Amino acid sequence: LKYDNLEDFVDMVEDNINKALNYTISKDNSDILNLSSSTAKDFGTFDFIIIGGGAAGAILANRLTEISEWKILLLEAGGLPNDFTKILGLSPYNYFSTRSWGYNSTSQKHACLAMKEEKCSLPQGRVIGGGTTINAGVYARGHPEDFDRWSNVYGNPGWSYEEVLPYFKKSENAVFEPRDSDYHGEGGYYTVDINAVKLFKPLFNEKGIDFIDDYNGKYQNGIAQVQMSLKGNERVSTYSAFLENFTSRSNLNISLHSFVTKIAINNATKTAYGAYFVKDGVNYFAKAKKEVIVSAGGINSPQLLMLSGIGRKKHLKELNIPLVKYLPVGKYLQDHILFLGLIVRTNRIFYNQTMAEMLKLYEENQRPLMTGFQVELVSFTNFGRNQSIRPDIEYIISTPPPSSSQFEIFFGIKDSYMDPFNINTSSDILIYTCLMHPKSRGSVTLKSNSPLDKPLINPNYLAEDEDIETLYRGVELILSMNNSQILKNYEAYIVDVEYPNCVSYKKSSKEWWFCAIRQFTSPIYHPVSTNRMGPDPKTSVVNAHLQVHGMKKLRVVDSSVMPELNSGHTTAPVLMLAEKASNIIKKQHNRY
Ligand SMILES: Cc1cc2nc3c(=O)[nH]c(=O)nc-3n(C[C@H](O)[C@H](O)[C@H](O)COP(=O)(O)OP(=O)(O)OC[C@H]3O[C@@H](n4cnc5c(N)ncnc54)[C@H](O)[C@@H]3O)c2cc1C
Numbered sequence: 001l002k003y004d005n006l007e008d009f010v011d012m013v014e015d016n017i018n019k020a021l022n023y024t025i026s027k028d029n030s031d032i033l034n035l036s037s038s039t040a041k042d043f044g045t046f047d048f049i050i051i052g053g054g055a056a057g058a059i060l061a062n063r064l065t066e067i068s069e070w071k072i073l074l075l076e077a078g079g080l081p082n083d084f085t086k087i088l089g090l091s092p093y094n095y096f097s098t099r100s101w102g103y104n105s106t107s108q109k110h111a112c113l114a115m116k117e118e119k120c121s122l123p124q125g126r127v128i129g130g131g132t133t134i135n136a137g138v139y140a141r142g143h144p145e146d147f148d149r150w151s152n153v154y155g156n157p158g159w160s161y162e163e164v165l166p167y168f169k170k171s172e173n174a175v176f177e178p179r180d181s182d183y184h185g186e187g188g189y190y191t192v193d194i195n196a197v198k199l200f201k202p203l204f205n206e207k208g209i210d211f212i213d214d215y216n217g218k219y220q221n222g223i224a225q226v227q228m229s230l231k232g233n234e235r236v237s238t239y240s241a242f243l244e245n246f247t248s249r250s251n252l253n254i255s256l257h258s259f260v261t262k263i264a265i266n267n268a269t270k271t272a273y274g275a276y277f278v279k280d281g282v283n284y285f286a287k288a289k290k291e292v293i294v295s296a297g298g299i300n301s302p303q304l305l306m307l308s309g310i311g312r313k314k315h316l317k318e319l320n321i322p323l324v325k326y327l328p329v330g331k332y333l334q335d336h337i338l339f340l341g342l343i344v345r346t347n348r349i350f351y352n353q354t355m356a357e358m359l360k361l362y363e364e365n366q367r368p369l370m371t372g373f374q375v376e377l378v379s380f381t382n383f384g385r386n387q388s389i390r391p392d393i394e395y396i397i398s399t400p401p402p403s404s405s406q407f408e409i410f411f412g413i414k415d416s417y418m419d420p421f422n423i424n425t426s427s428d429i430l431i432y433t434c435l436m437h438p439k440s441r442g443s444v445t446l447k448s449n450s451p452l453d454k455p456l457i458n459p460n461y462l463a464e465d466e467d468i469e470t471l472y473r474g475v476e477l478i479l480s481m482n483n484s485q486i487l488k489n490y491e492a493y494i495v496d497v498e499y500p501n502c503v504s505y506k507k508s509s510k511e512w513w514f515c516a517i518r519q520f521t522s523p524i525y526h527p528v529s530t531n532r533m534g535p536d537p538k539t540s541v542v543n544a545h546l547q548v549h550g551m552k553k554l555r556v557v558d559s560s561v562m563p564e565l566n567s568g569h570t571t572a573p574v575l576m577l578a579e580k581a582s583n584i585i586k587k588q589h590n591r592y
Helices: 006-021 053-066 088-096 144-154 161-171 201-205 237-241 295-305 313-318 355-363 404-411 466-478 485-489 510-519 569-589
Strands: 042-050 072-075 172-174 190-194 222-225 227-231 252-255 256-268 271-279 284-292 331-335 339-343 375-379 393-398 428-435 442-445 456-458 521-523 555-557
Touching: 006 088, 006 355, 042 053, 042 252, 042 271, 042 569, 053 252, 053 569, 072 284, 088 227, 088 404, 161 172, 161 190, 161 569, 172 456, 172 555, 190 237, 201 222, 201 485, 256 295, 284 295, 295 442, 339 466, 339 510, 393 466, 428 466, 466 510, 510 521
Parallel strands: 042 072, 042 284, 072 252, 172 190, 284 555
Antiparallel strands: 190 227, 222 375, 256 271, 271 284, 331 442, 339 428, 339 521, 375 393, 393 428, 442 456
């Protein structure tokens, strides 16, 4: 990304930032959905209809249109990205734009207590490329044990690490060095690169955490430079990688601004045969001869299934939605959550440039705008220091956002909480402590039977005691670094934050830290498992081929089918599962 004239570049960026800072998130979907009662116009007949052009949907659209006789319709509620979305370092501003669904959780009892109305902000991509067009770009697949569990614990043949590794590699074009080449793809559509500094690496070494070159390689546990979905200085999204250069395929039909309101299902035969959607205020119906594939993401896929009559009997009855199939849709929601409150104050100025200066550096592929949330390093850690066991905690080590007030906006922090949490935006380092395997599970339910209403999202963060115990152990480890040599070298220390609501606890006691963690938590926007994969329709929604139990010609392919969270971030596994699903679909239709 390089403009002929730096001033134009700065203007474009400042314009987008100002729009974000003045953006009002709509309470419902009426900002993009204009429902009318007119009869649906015929949009045509296709072999496959894919609902949602996000991380998974864009890949499916690419891979299925490799079969030239198959006609594919990709329906996406959002529009196209713009130049601003290409700058990973400014990604959080996208949460405040039409490119996000603008979700919040319901008020939480055990987490996000410092956030407005105790609701955690939960942006989700509403744009082609979905989450990959607005997210922070971290590329972290997880630990082999994660996928072995999908197979062994959750009963899904074909999904063990050994079996899914080829699909991680298939999409990938790894360009960074050094890397474990056995574990990476080269020449795939999706470029992964590193543009970070080895800041504070010795801090972790002092605690017996090794530096590793490649956490997506043989070993995951350790501290490493962050791998990013990045090509040159531009974000890589599934739109840029899998669709933008393929629009000339005559069998690929992409319909943007097309909000799917219902899956057409023959109730007698339990067969999906099309989709109803609204585009520019007009109702349409498109027919699918072979399959309808739902790829609307961890929140919207369960929403759409429920609106179409697939879900829990009692819940649908309460909302007067005729039941088509009784399945635990929306149940088992799981999400990664982190503690925001560990700030290392240093004597060094990391970044204090103006926006124009930062953009000039950016044009030369230089930091700080090259990585989402200014992340430099990640450390995956299990307390036993055992490589064969998956990590309990991920530390995300980052230079801070451009100003404290923007930090407040991104996370939705209550005004009264910002004073004690004052960040020095040129010299502080933030160490976000993220719980990899929460025991707490929640749900996605419908507010009403109308697609105009946003769904109710209750992740139940930190409801299980074990979750806060594990996060606390993660915090303790960082606190134990306070007297380390490397911090002394920087004259650095961990900032002693006062939490207004925790004054009744003895300062720095375990109970005080529990209180602090419950206040200053944020999800990292990885909702999964709401249509989880498994063999039993009582406890899962899709089978190991991602077909909806008891239904015909209906599949779900996206993050909602993940049986549980991976020890990493969710883009990479979704890329993998969309690649694998494409092959499954081709095989089942005898085209492989
Ligand atoms: C702010 C943010 C930061 C993140 N940071 C990272 C990160 O750094 N690293 C990482 O690995 N992961 C990250 N993630 C997670 C990652 O982006 C998601 O896990 C991934 O995008 C999920 O893919 P998906 O295909 O399941 O859904 P999505 O990518 O969300 O795609 C769903 C698509 O369906 C469309 N859609 C939904 N409903 C309808 C409907 N009714 N009709 C038509 N279209 C519809 C949506 O508009 C969207 O385009 C982040 C996510 C967010 C939101």
